[in-house]
Amino acid sequence: GESVGLHLPTLSVQEGDNSIINCAYSNSASDYFIWYKQESGKGPQFIIDIRSNMDKRQGQRVTVLLNKTVKHLSLQIAATQPGDSAVYFCAFDSGYNKLIFGAGTRLAVHP
C-alpha cells in the first residue's frame, strides 16, 4: 500500500547548525510532495512543496530535495534556530488532493 516513512524519529541539533530531515515514499506515481511543521497543540503549517518535475527547491532557510530514483525526500534547514523546534511531516498527494503523511520527525534545537 501507499506509505511514507521517516528515517529518524528524533533529531537533536545545536542552534546555528544545519538540520536534515529525511523521508521515504513508496508510491512512484506521486507528483506532488510537501513538508509541514507542527508545533505542540497547533495544526500543521506549510513549509515548502515540490513537484516531481523538479529535484530541488529553495525557500527562506529551507531546501527540499527530491530523488525520484530512490523515492527519497529531504528537508534541509539552514542555521537552525530554537523556533524551528517542532515535529516535521513529509506528505505526498496520492491522487486528487488526498495527502498521505509520514509519521513525523521531532526536531529539538539546543542552545
Next chain:
Amino acid sequence: NAGVMQNPRHLVRRRGQEARLRCSPMKGHSHVYWYRQLPEEGLKFMVYLQKENIIDESGMPKERFSAEFPKEGPSILRIQQVVRGDSAAYFCASSFTGDHNEQFFGPGTRLTVL
C-alpha cells in the same frame, strides 16, 4: 485574513454520545479536507468535500462517521455513539482549488471520549 477556523478546540464526550466538529474554510476556499491524528503519529486522511459534494471518503470509517459541507455554513464532521478509540485530534484543511493546491490547516479539535 482569517485562516481555517475550527470549533470547538476541545470537546469531551462520554461513550455513546455524539460529537460534532465544525470547520470554516479560509475565505474563497471551496475545498475542505478532514484528517485525524493520534498522539505521536502523522495525520490520516478521512474525507475530501466540496460544497454539497463528497469527493473522496475513502478514509472514513464505514460506521458512525459522516461529513458534510453544505452550501451555506461550515463543514461538519459528525461522530455518532463515540467510543474511546475515537479520542484524537481532528484537523480540517482547505484549499482554493483541487489541483495540487496548498492545503491550509486549522488548529484542530481535540476530542476526548471518557
